[in-house]
Amino acid sequence: MSRKKAARSKGGGAAPSAALPPAAQGSGRAGTGAGAPRGSAPAAPELPRSGGAAAGRPSLSSSGEFYDLAFKVMLVGDSGVGKTCLLVRFKDGAFLAGSFISTVGIDFRNKVLTVDGVKVKLQIWDTAGQERFRSVTHAYYRDAHALLLLYDVTNKASFDNIQAWLTEIHEYAQQDVVLMLLGNKVDSAQDRVVKREDGEKLAKEYGVPFMETSAKSGLNVELAFTAIAKELKHRSMKLPNEPKFKLHDYVKKEVRGSGCCRS
Amino acid sequence: MAADVHRKKGWEVPNGSLAPGDGQHVERSESPTPGLAQGTEPGAGQEGAMFVHTRSYEDLTSPEDGAAAVRSPEERQGEPAEPTSMEQISKDFSELSTQLTGMALDVEEEIRQSKEGKLEPSPQTTRRDSVLSGKEEEDVTMDAWRMHRKHVFVLSEAGKPVYSRYGSEEALSSTMGVMMALVSFLEAEKNAIRSIHADGYKVVFVRRSPLVLVAVARTRQSEQEIAHELLYIYYQILSLLTWTQLNHIFQQKQNYDLRRLLAGSERITDNLLDLMAHDPSFLMGAVRCLPLAASVRDAVSTSLQQAKAKSLVFSILLSGNQLVSLVRKKDQFLHPIDLHLLFNLISSSSSFREGEAWTPICLPKFNSSGFFHAHISYLEQEMDLCLLLVSTDREDFFTVSDCKRRFQERLRRRGVHHALQEALRTPFYSVAQVGIPDLRHFIYKSKSSGLFTSPEIEAPYVHEEEKERLLGLYQYLHSRAHNSSRPLKNIYFTGPRENLLAWVTSAFELYICYSPLGTKAGAISAVNKLMKWIRKEEDRLFILTPQTY
Numbered sequence: 001m002s003r004k005k006a007a008r009s010k011g012g013g014a015a016p017s018a019a020l021p022p023a024a025q026g027s028g029r030a031g032t033g034a035g036a037p038r039g040s041a042p043a044a045p046e047l048p049r050s051g052g053a054a055a056g057r058p059s060l061s062s063s064g065e066f067y068d069l070a071f072k073v074m075l076v077g078d079s080g081v082g083k084t085c086l087l088v089r090f091k092d093g094a095f096l097a098g099s100f101i102s103t104v105g106i107d108f109r110n111k112v113l114t115v116d117g118v119k120v121k122l123q124i125w126d127t128a129g130q131e132r133f134r135s136v137t138h139a140y141y142r143d144a145h146a147l148l149l150l151y152d153v154t155n156k157a158s159f160d161n162i163q164a165w166l167t168e169i170h171e172y173a174q175q176d177v178v179l180m181l182l183g184n185k186v187d188s189a190q191d192r193v194v195k196r197e198d199g200e201k202l203a204k205e206y207g208v209p210f211m212e213t214s215a216k217s218g219l220n221v222e223l224a225f226t227a228i229a230k231e232l233k234h235r236s237m238k239l240p241n242e243p244k245f246k247l248h249d250y251v252k253k254e255v256r257g258s259g260c261c262r263s
Numbered sequence: 264m265a266a267d268v269h270r271k272k273g274w275e276v277p278n279g280s281l282a283p284g285d286g287q288h289v290e291r292s293e294s295p296t297p298g299l300a301q302g303t304e305p306g307a308g309q310e311g312a313m314f315v316h317t318r319s320y321e322d323l324t325s326p327e328d329g330a331a332a333v334r335s336p337e338e339r340q341g342e343p344a345e346p347t348s349m350e351q352i353s354k355d356f357s358e359l360s361t362q363l364t365g366m367a368l369d370v371e372e373e374i375r376q377s378k379e380g381k382l383e384p385s386p387q388t389t390r391r392d393s394v395l396s397g398k399e400e401e402d403v404t405m406d407a408w409r410m411h412r413k414h415v416f417v418l419s420e421a422g423k424p425v426y427s428r429y430g431s432e433e434a435l436s437s438t439m440g441v442m443m444a445l446v447s448f449l450e451a452e453k454n455a456i457r458s459i460h461a462d463g464y465k466v467v468f469v470r471r472s473p474l475v476l477v478a479v480a481r482t483r484q485s486e487q488e489i490a491h492e493l494l495y496i497y498y499q500i501l502s503l504l505t506w507t508q509l510n511h512i513f514q515q516k517q518n519y520d521l522r523r524l525l526a527g528s529e530r531i532t533d534n535l536l537d538l539m540a541h542d543p544s545f546l547m548g549a550v551r552c553l554p555l556a557a558s559v560r561d562a563v564s565t566s567l568q569q570a571k572a573k574s575l576v577f578s579i580l581l582s583g584n585q586l587v588s589l590v591r592k593k594d595q596f597l598h599p600i601d602l603h604l605l606f607n608l609i610s611s612s613s614s615f616r617e618g619e620a621w622t623p624i625c626l627p628k629f630n631s632s633g634f635f636h637a638h639i640s641y642l643e644q645e646m647d648l649c650l651l652l653v654s655t656d657r658e659d660f661f662t663v664s665d666c667k668r669r670f671q672e673r674l675r676r677r678g679v680h681h682a683l684q685e686a687l688r689t690p691f692y693s694v695a696q697v698g699i700p701d702l703r704h705f706i707y708k709s710k711s712s713g714l715f716t717s718p719e720i721e722a723p724y725v726h727e728e729e730k731e732r733l734l735g736l737y738q739y740l741h742s743r744a745h746n747s748s749r750p751l752k753n754i755y756f757t758g759p760r761e762n763l764l765a766w767v768t769s770a771f772e773l774y775i776c777y778s779p780l781g782t783k784a785g786a787i788s789a790v791n792k793l794m795k796w797i798r799k800e801e802d803r804l805f806i807l808t809p810q811t812y
Contacts, residue, residue, distance in 0.1 A: 079527055084614065101614045102527035104639075105622025108660070126618070130527045132503060136623055136636075139657055 067112050067121035071232045072143050073225070076165060077150035078158040079129030082184040085215035086150065087126050090225050095216050103128040105136055113229045118237070120229045141172035146179070146228045151199075153183045153212065154191040159198070166206060178231050178247070180209050182224055187214040209251040223254050304770035305798040306709030306716065306805035313589050313809040314550070314599050314713035403430035403438075413489075414479040415496060415536060418443060420472065421518045426496075426529065428536055432522060442477050446470065458486045469493040473513035474500070483735050485742035488546070492539050495600070498627045499535050502604045503528050506631035534611030535604075541731055542584060544606075546741055547772070548599050549708045549715040553585040554692050557802035559682045564588045564810045566673035570666040571812045574656040576635065578666075582647050583690055584610060586714075586806070587683075593811045598628030599713050605637070609649050615639045619667070621660045624653075638663040642671060646687060691719035697796045699789045701778040703761060706737060707797055708772040709805065715772075716797065716804040723760075733761075737774050740765040744772070755783055766790065 075083040084103050085096050091111050107126040112119055125144065127137045141147075149165055151158040162181070169179065183199040186192070196212055203210030209227070213220040227250055234245035301307075401408055408430055416435070417426040422443035424432035432439075446468060449456045459466040467489040469476040476493040484492075501509065504524060512519050539545045555563075567578045567590045576595055580587040584606045591597060608624070609615060623634040638652040638660065650670065652663045674680055694702055696718075704724070708715035724733050736758070744751050744767045754765040759779065764786045766773045775793065777786060801807065 088617075101612060102530070103614050103620075104608070104612055105620055105637075107614065107618045107620045108664070109618035128527070128622075132524045132526075133622070136621070136657065 067119040069118060069233060069236060070121040070123060071145040071229070072123045072125065073146045073148065073228060074125040074127060074137075074140060074144040075148050075150065076127055076137065076169070077129060078152070078155075078161050078165075081129065081150045081152040081155070081158050082215050083129065083148075083150055084126050086148075086182070086184060086213065086221060086224075087124055089215040089218055089221045091124075093218070095218075097216075102130065105133055106140060111225075113226065115226065115229045115233045118233055120233050122225065122229060138168075138172050141169065142174060144173060144177060145232055147173060147177055148180050148182055148224060148228070149208075150182045150184050151194070152185050153194045153199075154185050154188050156193045159183075159194045159202075162202060178228055178235075180211070180224060180228060180247075180251075181206075182220075183210070183212040184215060186212045186219060187216040209248050211251060211255045220256060223251075223256075227251050227254070301770040302711045304709050304711065304768075305794065305801045306707070306712055306714055306807075307770070308712045308805075308807055308809055313591065313806065314597055314602070401430045403434045412481050413536070413540075415493070416442065416477045416479075417496060417500070418475050418477070419513065419517075419519070419521060420475060423518060423520055425474065425500075425521045425525065426532055428533065442468075443475060446475055457490075460486075465489060467493065469497065471497045473510060484738050485746075487745075487747065488738060488742050492536070492545070495535060495539065495545065495603070496532060498600055499532055499604055499607070500525065501627035501631055502601075502608075502625045503531075505625040505634060506627065507633075531608060531611045535607045538584070538607055538610065541727075541734060543706055543715070543717060543734060543737060544584065544599075544603060546734070546738055547706060547708045547715045549713050550599055550602055551585050551717065552714055552804060552806055553582050553587045553686060553690055554716075554803050555587065555686045556682065557807070559679050559686065560588060560806065561808065562677045562679040563674065563683065564590060564806075564808075566670050566677060566679075568810045568812060569673055570670035572654070572659065572662045572666050574654040574659045574662065575652055575666065575812065576655060577651075577653040578670075579605065579651040579653070581606060581609070581649050581651065582687055585690060587648070588806070588810075590810045590812060595629075597626070601626035601628045605651060609639060609651065615649065616641055616644070619664055621663075623657070626653075636660075636663075638667065640667060646684060647690075648683070648687060694718040694721060697793055699777075699792055701781040701785060702789055702793065703776045703778065704733065705773065705775040705793060707774075707793075710770055710772065712805060712807075714805050733776065736761070736763055736776070740774055755786070762786065764790065 075087060077083055079102060080100065084101070084107070087109065088094055088096050091109060103126055105128055109124050109126065110121055111124065112121045114120070125140055127133065127140075147169060149162065149169070151162050153159075169177070173179075181199065181203045183194060183196070199210055199212065211220050211224060213224060215221060227247060230245060230250065231247045411429050413428070415426070415428040416424070416439055418424055418439040420443070422436075422440045424436050424439045426432065427435050427439075446456055455470065456468050458468065463481055465478075465480050465482075465484075465486055467478045467480070467486055469490050471494075474497060476497055478489045478493055480489050482489075504512075509521075512521070512524070544551055563580060567580060567588055570578070571590075576592045577597055578588075578590045579602070580589075586602070589597070589602075604626070605624070614620065618640070620637075620639040622637055622639065624637045625631060625634050634657075635653045635655060636657050636659070638650075638654065640650055642648045642650055650667055652666055654663050656662075674683075694704055704718060704720055706715060706717045720730050720733060724730050736756070740754050740756060740763055743754055744765050750767075751765075752767050754763075756763040756765070757779075761776050761779050762781055763774065763776050773790065773794070775786065775790060777789060781789075797804065
């Protein structure tokens with residue numbers, strides 16, 4: 001967050017190194033300390049700086065789980081593209097069927113993942129797509145380490161708006177933010193109006209990894225978050241003898257198509 | 264920026280009417296009598312009120328400026344606020360303004376762009392249609408649509424639809440055009456339309472520039488009460504946008520389609536209308552408390568009080584639409600209307616059930632020019648207990664989130680968790696507890712505390728229509744008691760299916776419903792017994808010692 005924030009929450013500001021539990025300090029410390037070439041605000045595990053939530057017991061998430069690294073992930077996109085559903089599918093493995101419930105403001109949830117033996121906590125900001133909440137979401141862009149940008153394959157307008165979203169992200173988010181484009185609701189094959197190729201083309205144009213997802217069937221949902229977690233984990237704890245993690249390649253390799261013939 | 268807000272001076276309310284009256288702390292009398300002074304009636308707070316002092320229903324229906332209260336009721340009702348006083352208010356408010364988000368600026372930018380004719384493609388483009396709720400599909404030409412008991416329409420002064428309770432706004436744009444024409448026609452004559460009464464329908468107009476609100480009702484409510492409900496809808500819209508932003512938008516662009524900014528909020532407004540049809544809180548202009556042993560409530564309040572942060576203004580714990588505890592910043596008072604809007608927001612969305620939500624919210628009666636930021640979360644999944652922390656700082660999510668954690672910890676340490684859970688299991692009490700055989704239901708409001716109590720509605724009011732009919736009877740009595748030209752203190756109503764009695768004093772309001780076989784004398788002795796019972800139970804039914812940080 002802003003300078004103000006850093007100055008005020010002094011407990012948090014000083015904490016990062018202490019915040020890491022012993023396990024991560026042993027393996028990750030050298031890496032994070034030495035290899036942080038990315039500007040002044042790296043996506044390193046510096047959660048407590050802006051993450052006052054965990055200040056009291058830094059390595060314990062609110063659900064009581066221990067973790068080694070913590071990152072902020074934000075879900076953005078037009079209203080009704082399925083951001084909350086995607087999150088609920090990922091977090092609880094369920095699908096929110098029935099009527100549409102619009103998110104009010106932003107919604108904050110945690111989920112701890114294990115990536116290559118390291119416990120990574122994702123603090124997920126689920127944002128409201130509506131225009132009137134835009135100013136609140138803007139304020140949280142700059143803290144996000146990763147952004148999942150969603151559109152709805154059954155809604156052309158939501159796809160057309162992606163460019164505008166990218167402009168907004170460019171303006172408000174950190175330079176090195178991990179970004180991924182997701183075309184959601186591919187289970188509704190009947191109503192699809194945005195072709196997979198269109199999504200791929202747009203993603204390529206902007207150099208963003210892309211996949212099609214379905215919160216309803218669960219297709220690629222886990223993968224989207226895991227890929228993000230992997231990328232963030234690799235960025236923050238670069239082990240000397242480990243090959244560089246390539247998000248694009250990983251996504252290409254792991255992604256599954258919506259139909260049976262493609263994969 | 265947040266620091267400004269905390270300057271002592273900035274918090275002082277310039278308008279004297281916003282603070283509760285002094286001299287309430289008179290000795291509590293043992294047996295309540297009609298001569299009871301305000302502040303000593305059962306349920307009156309011992310250490311001052313939690314809410315802005317609303318003396319009567321008329322306070323709620325009058326325009327928001329304090330000056331209006333001085334004017335005669337005839338003049339006051341339904342008249343648009345004077346521009347000068349509104350300006351003054353907005354000036355005052357901006358001085359003590361809570362942090363205003365950049366939203367207005369965003370909109371300004373966008374309006375400017377659209378004037379230059381290059382609005383597209385911002386992600387903002389209105390897309391409400393992508394999420395059709397059932398009501399959108401309702402055909403407005405069908406009889407079924409005409410049969411609804413109460414229609415509510417909101418439109419801009421340019422005649423553009425903003426909200427319709429039933430049917431899609433698009434399909435109704437010509438109807439709304441007619442409504443605006445009616446309003447303008449009378450205004451051209453320097454007059455104002457308030458209502459049309461015809462064929463069992465009441466068409467009520469409320470003008471709150473830049474919006475016009477219209478209700479078409481077949482209910483038994485008075486015109487005044489329908490207007491009162493429309494005002495709630497107006498405040499609901501303000502709570503999403505702020506008065507300042509709303510005015511700014513329409514100053515910039517008269518034919519702005521406000522639905523863009525309100526997208527996704529239709530459910531909240533729908534819910535408010537439904538809630539008003541069956542929850543007496545709105546009618547009473549008061550808040551109902553969850554019945555809870557005083558010791559437990561005190562422990563909860565103290566825990567809440569201790570989990571404070573600099574930017575916190577109100578900490579509110581609620582269950583269903585009942586208040587469990589409220590802690591406020593010193594000298595800051597919440598208006599019951601604002602609290603009702605918060606209750607409605609929470610009950611209208613299940614999206615708060617999990618995780619922690621952080622949302623801008625304007626409390627229009629507190630300050631209609633700025634946003635607060637509310638942290639909303641349920642304490643435990645299976646427990647219907649929602650914590651609402653109202654902060655002035657948009658950036659303070661984590662600080663406030665930590666307050667929640669601290670509150671929960673304190674609650675656990677004090678060991679009241681179990682007792683609280685127990686109380687939540689029986690959120691309503693039965694009228695049988697009072698021990699008056701003929702008594703079926705009652706509503707008792709303590710005016711000085713702004714709280715009311717009421718038992719669960721039981722047989723014979725089992726069906727939803729029956730419950731609404733009972734509330735309708737209360738509404739009728741209430742409107743007679745508060746009729747601006749001829750207010751009544753005592754009303755005895757004999758109906759075919761029940762008898763009702765209303766008693767309104769300067770300290771309290773009491774409405775009782777009892778068996779149709781009961782006599783007037785019986786009703787009067789019941790009232791005395793009931794008042795004694797309420798006095799005996801007051802520390803369970805009310806919050807007598809409101810806390811501040």
